Amino acid sequence: MENIFRSDLFAGKTVLVTGGGSGIGLAIARNFGTLGARVVIAARDQERLIEAGQSLREAGIDAIELAVNIRDNDSVADLIEQLELQGIGIDVLVNNAGGQFAAPALDLSANGFRSVVDLNLTGTFLMCQAFARHCMNRKLPGCIINIVLCQANGLPGMAHAGAAREGVVNLTRTLAWEWSNLGIRVNAVAPGTIKTEALDQYDPVALQEGIDKLLIKRMGLPEEVAQSVAYLASPAAGFITGTCLALDGGEHLTGASPQR
Ligand SMILES: CCCCCCCCCCC/C=C/C(=O)SCCNC(=O)CCNC(=O)[C@H](O)C(C)(C)COP(=O)(O)OP(=O)(O)OC[C@H]1O[C@@H](n2cnc3c(N)ncnc32)[C@H](O)[C@@H]1OP(=O)(O)O
Numbered sequence: 506m507e508n509i510f511r512s513d514l515f516a517g518k519t520v521l522v523t524g525g526g527s528g529i530g531l532a533i534a535r536n537f538g539t540l541g542a543r544v545v546i547a548a549r550d551q552e553r554l555i556e557a558g559q560s561l562r563e564a565g566i567d568a569i570e571l572a573v574n575i576r577d578n579d580s581v582a583d584l585i586e587q588l589e590l591q592g593i594g595i596d597v598l599v600n601n602a603g604g605q606f607a608a609p610a611l612d613l614s615a616n617g618f619r620s621v622v623d624l625n626l627t628g629t630f631l632m633c634q635a636f637a638r639h640c641m642n643r644k645l646p647g648c649i650i651n652i653v654l655c656q657a658n659g660l661p662g663m664a665h666a667g668a669a670r671e672g673v674v675n676l677t678r679t680l681a682w683e684w685s686n687l688g689i690r691v692n693a694v695a696p697g698t699i700k701t702e703a704l705d706q707y708d709p710v711a712l713q714e715g716i717d718k719l720l721i722k723r724m725g726l727p728e729e730v731a732q733s734v735a736y737l738a739s740p741a742a743g744f745i746t747g748t749c750l751a752l753d754g755g756e757h758l759t760g761a762s763p764q765r
């Protein structure tokens with residue numbers, strides 16, 4: 506896909522992408538790297554992360570990989586501490602790590618519901634808070650982009666994920682208020698169905714039914730998410746905070762939810 510941005514747009518900036526070792530997160534990291542940024546990719550699976558980091562370096566990108574479990578506050582604190590010890594300052598945080606499993610609400614155990622909220626909502630909050638403190642220590646502004654999930658029509662079959670992601674959208678607005686005086690812009694991107702390997706866990710027939718209902722009848726591409734994120738992190742979006750950009754082929758209008 507053609508990149509519309511200037512190749513040195515993020516020169517001198519460092520971008521931290523959670524879940525940056527795969528799928529959308531890796532595409533976001535690659536895009537920032539191509540635009541001149543140093544990128545830090547962080548996730549749990551070290552093997553996959555190192556492979557992803559190598560692929561970025563082979564493309565001439567300054568990439569570092571670090572371990573994090575965003576559900577664990579100590580692990581999040583450790584990530585930021587390691588960066589600070591190495592003298593690495595983060596300018597842009599992309600909270601991309603997340604996920605869920607499909608199950609009807611009636612079948613969800615309390616622990617199953619909690620695990621998805623813990624990952625997507627609490628994990629995102631912990632990363633945002635650690636980043637804001639890091640910005641305060643540096644006395645520099647910052648930018649947060651939270652990747653959520655198109656949930657405008659509810660999310661039948663994934664009640665835990667819909668609730669958690671809607672929580673992140675509201676968190677995005679609240680943190681935009683609270684941290685405006687720190688110079689931190691906070692925005693979200695809500696992708697619809699995006700072509701990544703992670704979709705293999707879903708029923709292909711249900712996926713196709715969803716695509717057929719869209720205004721733009723195809724899956725989105727990770728690179729399309731990456732370019733939207735780059736826009737929101739760029740000076741061109743310097744007047745944008747507290748918003749959520751739907752990147753979903755019109756799903757927020759058509760109500761093409763996973764289940765009827
Ligand atoms: C409804 C039909 C869908 C049709 C298809 C349309 C979909 C289109 C749009 C999709 C758009 C979204 C795409 C994506 O988000 S891509 C996703 C990227 N990756 C993932 O989603 C994987 C993420 N999953 C996880 O990280 C983990 O599974 C999770 C965090 C969710 C849970 O991890 P945890 O380590 O906490 O899990 P535990 O094993 O400790 O279990 C905790 C409790 O959760 C219950 N559980 C876990 N998995 C399942 C499952 N697959 N089904 C049911 N229940 C599950 C588990 O039993 C535990 O509960 P109990 O203690 O009560 O047993």
Ligand SMILES: NC(=O)C1=CN([C@@H]2O[C@H](COP(=O)(O)OP(=O)(O)OC[C@H]3O[C@@H](n4cnc5c(N)ncnc54)[C@H](OP(=O)(O)O)[C@@H]3O)[C@@H](O)[C@H]2O)C=CC1
Nearest residue numbers: 524527528529548549550574575602603604698699701703
């Ligand atoms: N593909 C799609 O259609 C859509 C995806 N999304 C969202 O976009 C994001 C990326 O999805 P996609 O690339 O498709 O899927 P992936 O499964 O490839 O990405 C999820 C990433 O999150 C990381 N992750 C999961 N749990 C944790 C954790 N506790 N701590 C740190 N990292 C974690 C995973 O790495 P590891 O396991 O190594 O920790 C993985 O890199 C997710 O939040 C997803 O829900 C939203 C809408 C649509």
